[in-house]
Amino acid sequence: MALGLKNVQSKENGNRRSFLKWLLGFGIFSTIASVLIPVIGYLIPPERGSTAGGGRVLVGTTLDIPFGMGKVVQLGNKPVIVINTPQGITAFSAICTHLGCIVDWDAERQLILCPCHDGLFNPQTGAVIAGPPPAPLPPVPVSLEDEEIYLGEA
Numbered sequence: 001m002a003l004g005l006k007n008v009q010s011k012e013n014g015n016r017r018s019f020l021k022w023l024l025g026f027g028i029f030s031t032i033a034s035v036l037i038p039v040i041g042y043l044i045p046p047e048r049g050s051t052a053g054g055g056r057v058l059v060g061t062t063l064d065i066p067f068g069m070g071k072v073v074q075l076g077n078k079p080v081i082v083i084n085t086p087q088g089i090t091a092f093s094a095i096c097t098h099l100g101c102i103v104d105w106d107a108e109r110q111l112i113l114c115p116c117h118d119g120l121f122n123p124q125t126g127a128v129i130a131g132p133p134p135a136p137l138p139p140v141p142v143s144l145e146d147e148e149i150y151l152g153e154a
């Protein structure tokens, strides 16, 4: 009789011990996952509006970027400045060729401006007009279709 009670208690202890082991393992796994998932998400950001593999991406309309205005948009993970110039829509990488600041549109001067060291770029060609940038802004293929502005190759 006493032996049977001991067996039942031993079996309950075994069940409790295995449950506690499972709970401890789950806790450790959850802790590691809650640290690793955000780190991996930060290191490998999702592609947005990418033209990888070809194709064009709609980035707005001429209502968003009216004549004489420019705007920085995202193409994948890269900023691109799109300008509605008298000669048509142009687009360039918005990463300054000096130290990598993001350029912006200077509506008053009708030029692309890098705010970090006052670099100035031509909105038609991307060429350096003034300041320390050593090279022009790389062009990005852009097209206009029914007032919609597309970046990337067709």
Ligand code: FES
Pocket: 096, 097, 098, 099, 100, 101, 114, 115, 116, 117, 118, 119, 131, 132, 133
């Ligand atoms: S980073 Fe653009 S001018 Fe220096």
